[in-house]
Amino acid sequence: MTIALDVNRIRADFPILAEKIRNKPLVYLDNAASCQKPQAVIDSIVHLYSHDYANVHRGVHTLSVRSTDKFEGARAKVKDFINAASEKEIIFVRGATEAINLVAQSYGRTHIQAGDEILITAMEHHSNIVPWQILCQQTGAILKVAPINLQGELIYDEFEKLISDKTRLVSVVHMSNALGTINPVKRIVAAAHAKGIPVLLDGAQAIPHMAVDVQDLDCDFYVFSGHKLYAPSGIGVLYGKQALLEAMPPYQGGGDMIRKVTFEETEYNVLPYKFEAGTPNIADVVGLGAAIDYLNAIGMNNIAAYEAELLDYATTKARQIKGLRIIGEAEHKGAILAFVLDRIHPHDIGTMLDSLGIAVRAGHHCAMPVMDVFKIPATARASFAMYNTKEEIDVLMKGIESLIEVFG
Amino acid sequence: MFDDLRDLYQEVIFDHNRNPRNFRVMESPDRKVEGFNPLCGDRLTLYLKMDGDTITDASFQGSGCAISTASVSLMTEIVKGKTEQEAEDLFKKFHEMTTGKDEQMNLEAVGKLAVLAGVREYPARVKCATLAWHTLDAALKNEQKSISTE
Ligand SMILES: Cc1ncc(COP(=O)(O)O)c(C=O)c1O
Numbered sequence: 266m267t268i269a270l271d272v273n274r275i276r277a278d279f280p281i282l283a284e285k286i287r288n289k290p291l292v293y294l295d296n297a298a299s300c301q302k303p304q305a306v307i308d309s310i311v312h313l314y315s316h317d318y319a320n321v322h323r324g325v326h327t328l329s330v331r332s333t334d335k336f337e338g339a340r341a342k343v344k345d346f347i348n349a350a351s352e353k354e355i356i357f358v359r360g361a362t363e364a365i366n367l368v369a370q371s372y373g374r375t376h377i378q379a380g381d382e383i384l385i386t387a388m389e390h391h392s393n394i395v396p397w398q399i400l401c402q403q404t405g406a407i408l409k410v411a412p413i414n415l416q417g418e419l420i421y422d423e424f425e426k427l428i429s430d431k432t433r434l435v436s437v438v439h440m441s442n443a444l445g446t447i448n449p450v451k452r453i454v455a456a457a458h459a460k461g462i463p464v465l466l467d468g469a470q471a472i473p474h475m476a477v478d479v480q481d482l483d484c485d486f487y488v489f490s491g492h493k494l495y496a497p498s499g500i501g502v503l504y505g506k507q508a509l510l511e512a513m514p515p516y517q518g519g520g521d522m523i524r525k526v527t528f529e530e531t532e533y534n535v536l537p538y539k540f541e542a543g544t545p546n547i548a549d550v551v552g553l554g555a556a557i558d559y560l561n562a563i564g565m566n567n568i569a570a571y572e573a574e575l576l577d578y579a580t581t582k583a584r585q586i587k588g589l590r591i592i593g594e595a596e597h598k599g600a601i602l603a604f605v606l607d608r609i610h611p612h613d614i615g616t617m618l619d620s621l622g623i624a625v626r627a628g629h630h631c632a633m634p635v636m637d638v639f640k641i642p643a644t645a646r647a648s649f650a651m652y653n654t655k656e657e658i659d660v661l662m663k664g665i666e667s668l669i670e671v672f673g
Numbered sequence: 674m675f676d677d678l679r680d681l682y683q684e685v686i687f688d689h690n691r692n693p694r695n696f697r698v699m700e701s702p703d704r705k706v707e708g709f710n711p712l713c714g715d716r717l718t719l720y721l722k723m724d725g726d727t728i729t730d731a732s733f734q735g736s737g738c739a740i741s742t743a744s745v746s747l748m749t750e751i752v753k754g755k756t757e758q759e760a761e762d763l764f765k766k767f768h769e770m771t772t773g774k775d776e777q778m779n780l781e782a783v784g785k786l787a788v789l790a791g792v793r794e795y796p797a798r799v800k801c802a803t804l805a806w807h808t809l810d811a812a813l814k815n816e817q818k819s820i821s822t823e
Contacts (some may be wrong), residue, residue, distance in 0.1 A: 287677055609739075610715075610736075610737060610738035610739060610742075611738075612715075612738035612740070612798070612801060613682075613738045613739045613740070616678070616681070616795065616797075616798060617675060617678065617682075620675055620677045620678050621674070621675075628712065628714065629714045633714065636714060642714035642715055642716070642736060642737075643714050643715075664674075667674045667675070668675070671674075671675055671682075671687075672687065672690075672739075673687070673691070
């Protein structure tokens, strides 16, 4: 197979990859927590603040127009990137977490009542659990959780059985951050839609690893964070089908989200502004647009193919290490390798690897219920991005073997 | 290969991690408290037997990293025979040592707990070392609930 991705050229675009950590070359394998930024993204922010910055949607002066053009230009890029039908369906928020809370509080509080059910899975990130628990407390609705098996896959039959006449919303992770599992989301959406139930997909992990087409998925909501997509932190996206968004009340009140205000009555602005109260995160939206340009130039399908090779390589190597158990062996998986070692706690693994310049995450990965399924307190997790290499995976594996030796 | 870590992972710590002391459930303890570190999900249960205000026996159960296991193992050894006040004083000194405000601190005051002094260079790991002591503190104050490092 020919690789259509030049990893050395990509690496050169990420200044932080030249950092030394504890006098060793950085091996950054914590991309599922947040990934690093290419120079193009950093430059886009510097350029905005140096040449084009003012508040958006407000002024007639030149800078406000320039700033607004860049800001709305980024919205158009996001729309194309996920193939939404309209820019009205792209709401800028702080991240995946805020997007889910927005849907829970705006859609949830107007469409979900006591006794209704919300269906999630056992592999959700806390941010796709807690907002629904809050909604359930507010409304008397009930949270239902579809189980997973020990490969870390959704038990689809059980999931389908849990779709009932009372189910009002299905909210499922597209790709699990703790396990790497990619869920059969098209099938899930189709099954829910057959009963007229809308579906939210948590795309926080999926979005940097594969081409996402929200119209093809036919999901009703799709959420993701910029910081896992090579874009700045503090910016994220809620995609929602226009008809649903139109029928939802605002999430927050303030400037920009109104058309007319008197003390008696306020007329809300049109989409997407109805959901964007106050001055938005202008610079980071522009940064998100730059990240999308950068990714489009490489091609999401090329990225997916390259990362699949990395994961294959890492999995094969990891299986050769005695005492290592991979957590999450779904058939359909993104580039995440979570593991535990016999008698060595993930925290010790994390500290030891850090001393070799290797950044991995150790902990429950904001998915405590997943840890409960596997009856472990935590895992160590290496998560890969398009700038990682097989040589880095070799460094990781050698590090793991040495620390096993040291612990004896 | 792990030369940088020698101050953190001393041989004594590996030893206590491999063979934790007083690692057992206690029959009819006078105090029993659960400690929890939400950062890493580590849990431990600490058991104490008291005679008046003297700790006559201490044991624990649970799973944690090498630092937290060694810390609780060493603690159960050292507090046996100590009064509540003596144990609290030791906690205070241990806390000072691990949070490292006083670089010149006299490590003799904490005896063999000094092997844990290395954590002060690793802020992310300080809570691993102090969980045991926060749990003991709660047990001495007779708080029969679960405590956390947060
Ligand atoms: C699957 C998943 N969902 C949601 C989130 C929350 O994202 P954020 O913290 O950027 O809002 C994360 C981040 O770790 C995640 O991995």
